[in-house]
Amino acid sequence: MNISTHDVLLVGGGGAGLRAAIAAAESNESMNIGVVSKVYPMRSHTVSAEGGTAAVMRDDDNLDLHAYDTIRGSDFLADQDVVEAFVGEARDEVIQLEHWGCPWSRDPDGRVSVRAFGGMSTKRTLYAADKTGFHMLHALFQTSLKYNEITRYDEWFVTSLLVDDGQVKGVSALNLRSGVVHAIPAKSVIICTGGGGRVFPFTTNAAIKTGDGMALAYRAGCPLKDMEFVQYHPTGLPGTGILMTEASRGEGGYMINNKGDRYLSEYVPGKMELGPRDILSRSFVHEMRAGRTFEDAQGNYVHLDLRHLGEKVIDEKLPFVRELTRNYVGIDPVKEPIPVRPVVHYMMGGVHTDINGSTPIAGLYAAGEAACVSMNGANRLGSNSLSELLVFGARAGKSAAAFALEQDIPSVSVLEALAQDEQQKIESRFAKSGERTEKIATIRQEMQNTMEQGAGIFRKEEDLKKTCETIRELKERYQNVGLDDQSSVYNTEITTALELGYTLDVAETLAHSALLREESRGSHSRSDFEKRDDERYLKHSLAYQTDDDPRIDYLPVAMTRWEPEERKY
Numbered sequence: 001m002n003i004s005t006h007d008v009l010l011v012g013g014g015g016a017g018l019r020a021a022i023a024a025a026e027s028n029e030s031m032n033i034g035v036v037s038k039v040y041p042m043r044s045h046t047v048s049a050e051g052g053t054a055a056v057m058r059d060d061d062n063l064d065l066h067a068y069d070t071i072r073g074s075d076f077l078a079d080q081d082v083v084e085a086f087v088g089e090a091r092d093e094v095i096q097l098e099h100w101g102c103p104w105s106r107d108p109d110g111r112v113s114v115r116a117f118g119g120m121s122t123k124r125t126l127y128a129a130d131k132t133g134f135h136m137l138h139a140l141f142q143t144s145l146k147y148n149e150i151t152r153y154d155e156w157f158v159t160s161l162l163v164d165d166g167q168v169k170g171v172s173a174l175n176l177r178s179g180v181v182h183a184i185p186a187k188s189v190i191i192c193t194g195g196g197g198r199v200f201p202f203t204t205n206a207a208i209k210t211g212d213g214m215a216l217a218y219r220a221g222c223p224l225k226d227m228e229f230v231q232y233h234p235t236g237l238p239g240t241g242i243l244m245t246e247a248s249r250g251e252g253g254y255m256i257n258n259k260g261d262r263y264l265s266e267y268v269p270g271k272m273e274l275g276p277r278d279i280l281s282r283s284f285v286h287e288m289r290a291g292r293t294f295e296d297a298q299g300n301y302v303h304l305d306l307r308h309l310g311e312k313v314i315d316e317k318l319p320f321v322r323e324l325t326r327n328y329v330g331i332d333p334v335k336e337p338i339p340v341r342p343v344v345h346y347m348m349g350g351v352h353t354d355i356n357g358s359t360p361i362a363g364l365y366a367a368g369e370a371a372c373v374s375m376n377g378a379n380r381l382g383s384n385s386l387s388e389l390l391v392f393g394a395r396a397g398k399s400a401a402a403f404a405l406e407q408d409i410p411s412v413s414v415l416e417a418l419a420q421d422e423q424q425k426i427e428s429r430f431a432k433s434g435e436r437t438e439k440i441a442t443i444r445q446e447m448q449n450t451m452e453q454g455a456g457i458f459r460k461e462e463d464l465k466k467t468c469e470t471i472r473e474l475k476e477r478y479q480n481v482g483l484d485d486q487s488s489v490y491n492t493e494i495t496t497a498l499e500l501g502y503t504l505d506v507a508e509t510l511a512h513s514a515l516l517r518e519e520s521r522g523s524h525s526r527s528d529f530e531k532r533d534d535e536r537y538l539k540h541s542l543a544y545q546t547d548d549d550p551r552i553d554y555l556p557v558a559m560t561r562w563e564p565e566e567r568k569y
């Protein structure tokens with residue numbers, strides 16, 4: 001294929017990437033846009049989102065309430081100007097998505113249905129049964145096909161950002177079909193590569209979620225913000241980590257311990273099953289330590305009981321939950337409770353951006369889960385993320401397009417030479433030789449285990465220090481990975497090895513930021529510092545790459561109208 005120079009280049013064809021591409025295309029008819037994705041866009045993780053997307057839709061709701069819920073949910077670490085922009089624009093975005101073909105579920109009176117979600121004061125989560133992400137991504141994908149100015153590079157894997165003179169000039173990407181690395185020149189680049197849950201052993205995240213874009217930005221000198229905040233979702237299936245959507249509690253499901261009690265009355269009496277995810281996940285650990293969970297070969301679990309909802313509601317509102325439990329645990333939730341336990345789900349941190357998606361590197365933008373625009377702070381509320389990728393995907397697309405209009409065309413020959421270097425580097429880097437005896441799978445497993453042990457639901461100094469050390473050793477051992485498969489066409493061993501490098505970078509920023517945050521806030525829970533400490537830590541962390549361990553710096557939180565208060569539910 002002929003590679004042209006793009007005005008705006010998206011790395012990622014999920015919800016954020018496609019929304020940004022459409023915004024860029026709409027901003028100016030002459031825009032030339034590229035979308036690079038390591039998988040066919042409809043296979044991006046957005047497709048698997050189930051429960052819904054939040055926006056103020058009803059008379060009993062208002063923007064301030066949505067903003068307050070989000071800020072309280074974030075344990076006061078969200079930037080309040082960002083949250084205000086978010087709640088203000090989310091409604092128009094979801095209405096527009098309907099006009100693009102997204103079939104929101106509806107009430108009998110014809111209005112768009114809304115359901116309850118954790119940490120939200122009222123029902124404000126729109127949904128399309130429990131396959132919301134599939135329908136949203138489909139609507140975005142189909143809409144993107146309308147624009148001739150969008151060129152897609154499906155199954156191209158980005159290996160680095162091409163930075164020249166302090167400014168991003170494109171990316172180098174491996175065409176998986178040919179095995180050749182090319183330069184894709186661009187006046188601006190938007191990172192929309194999603195999260196990195198695969199840093200942990202047990203996650204709802206697809207195998208492709210390896211934090212690639214976070215690592216690419218980090219290596220190019222851009223800081224990663226608030227990386228210590230990792231969300232555990234309280235209801236994953238033991239063994240596989242497959243998500244039982246929060247919508248099952250939104251529709252009225254109960255969490256039950258081995259005494260038959262709805263144990264959340266002890267921890268979040270005001271909200272019960274609709275408490276925020278961080279508190280529910282910690283409650284599970286307390287129950288487990290008190291011997292009140294069930295146990296089998298796959299470990300400890302509690303019950304998510306939907307039986308009282310009845311077959312009709314389950315089939316209408318939660319058909320996917322029934323399908324998944326029948327297929328993966330062989331039980332029917334109409335008749336039996338579902339075994340569940342907390343599972344790594346989402347990264348609040350990511351590439352540091354401002355409210356318009358710009359990063360500190362000229363020409364580089366980010367949006368979606370890969371970015372940290374500082375909307376979710378220390379804990380994201382369920383269903384805010386899909387709306388976030390619409391609002392901030394659109395904002396990043398518009399700002400990158402405006403930036404591109406002011407730029408000269410980058411020098412293609414310089415970039416091609418950089419891409420050729422990259423190809424050689426990759427080939428020699430993983431060539432099989434006597435010393436290259438390390439295995440990808442071994443290093444990955446050790447990384448995931450140390451992350452779970454040191455940087456899991458509860459953390460403390462001693463364990464975090466050990467995790468930091470182990471990650472450093474694993475990074476050294478990673479240099480000795482050799483590949484058995486030296487072929488070029490669809491060589492998944494190469495991409496897996498590159499992904500392992502990305503996850504190791506993400507893991508190092510996460511563990512070091514967590515070690516230095518000596519307080520408990522939102523999802524970051526230190527058993528050696530149990531209280532939130534606004535005096536010392538009401539600030540964002542920024543992790544910068546150095547030749548040694550990452551350097552951690554801090555940034556103030558933007559406050560507008562909400563004073564920090566004790567977070568109670």
Ligand SMILES: Cc1cc2nc3c(=O)[nH]c(=O)nc-3n(C[C@H](O)[C@H](O)[C@H](O)COP(=O)(O)OP(=O)(O)OC[C@H]3O[C@@H](n4cnc5c(N)ncnc54)[C@H](O)[C@@H]3O)c2cc1C
Nearest residue numbers: 012013014015016038046051052158194368369383385386
């Ligand atoms: C099971 C599950 C259920 C969820 N349910 C909900 C929900 O109900 N409501 C809600 O608000 N949120 C939900 N979330 C969270 C939400 O779905 C995600 O945060 C969001 O979809 C991320 O979108 P994204 O566009 O940022 O990234 P993704 O959809 O993950 O897309 C990333 C893109 O980047 C590309 N990419 C990555 N690396 C490279 C590379 N090196 N080179 C080229 N391309 C690359 C991929 O190919 C892909 O196209 C859920 C998440 C999961 C895992």
